[in-house]
Amino acid sequence: MDPTSADDPAETPLEAGGHRLWVRLTHWAIAGAAIVLIVSGVTILMAHPRLYWGHAGNDLTQPLLEIPLGPNHHHGSWSKATPFFASGGGPVTANRLVEPWNQNSWARSLHFLAAWIFLAGLIAYLALGTATGHLRRYLWPRRAELSRDNIGRDIKAHLRLPMPDAEPGPPYAILQKLSYVLIALVLLPLMFLTGISMSPAIAADYPFLLDLFGGTQSARTLHFFAFVAITLFLVVHLVMILLTRPLRQLRGMTLGNRR
């Protein structure tokens, strides 16, 4: 028997062909905020497209990764480096001779404005998802679903075109459950935690944030990779919707089960 079948009483959808009101509201709050966060976040990254590990990293230290993004990639017009200490070989300073491309004035303020909406949506989603049993019932995979056979079958089903015609909303097959669990319980909370780890005011109150990720720059690097993963999820999510009667999916997530 297909373990993801709607015959399982625990997974009987409450609103056939749609989503509950709080799911729709939090989904669109988080989705709208995420788009703004991605646009403003990429703009912020373009000001300094270098990633580091640890507490400190700048143009005069070794980067972990330089991202070929925008006019500041390999930007550099610096005066000769001079050491801070007489012993030499240690930390240096140098003057920046040309100001780089920087749109952080609006991008930072927009990022943090959208972050409030994102945070409110995420807290509401996780609280209601836990309180109503939604997360446990519809997203958390059952042991039988994690069998190699079942996952293999679901992968094959996703590779075949046209995609099977699925009703919007739960119940979900295993790949869909795993990707929703990954995004809602891992990546989005990680985005919040790595984000606030970069705040000097918040890190002063909660210094464990610095130790949790190994430093501000490590948190920034993880923030970037979580962004990449979320963007990939978004692309796959949109492709899946386009392949499974997009207008009906859109109506299910916006108006619920109204026909």
Added chain:
Amino acid sequence: MTDARIRISRRALIGGLASSAGLLLSGCNEEPPTYGNLLRMGDNLTYSAQRLLLSRTSLVREYDRAEITSMPAIGTVDPTQGKAGDQYAAVMRGDFADWRLEVVGSVGQPKSFSLADLKRMKSRTQVTRHMCEEGWTAIAEWTGVPLGAVLEAVAIRPAARFVEFHSFDGLADSVDLVDAFHPQTILAYGMNGRDLPIPHGAPLRLRVERQIGYKSLKFLRRIVVADRFNDFGKTGSIQNGWAWHVGI
């Protein structure tokens, strides 16, 4: 404890929480203007939330000297080239012997401090992380006089709400009194065990450790204690599109 007393104390607790929240919120009435700009409203929301939810006295992490890193000098690195370049060039001669820091405004005793005056006052040395809005960070050791000690020396008035900073490179900015009297907010004249280098803001720069780097103005020349918020017009952060309070 009886049920009735528990109810009363609960009510007292809720009432107390509500009134202290109200007090804290009203303390945030002194917010920068938004001019109807949605982004500035978001900035003020973040500012109020940080003042409400975060401790006002928590210290940023201080590192070991061995953890000091390289640090770029950005923005103005040679103030003799700027608008007040001649004035800066005049005071930089003789290791800034003729430089003075004017502290005026809502104070009982306005004063003018020489570098030697400031070095005679109590000093604080801290190895902290500079977080630039661009995304990079650097760890350096800063030595200076706590801003709070300077404000006490000029007898700051009870009506004061903000402390403004004016620099030789034409910038102006301000902090509220929470940050002004924070123990790690210092007027730094030393960096990594030496006099502050010119590209890093000699002879005196501000360090506001719980805010992003651009708050820590370099090349200070004047401090004005103010009762009301000043956006500094075209030279201020707000009208240039930048957030005034940048704890994140």
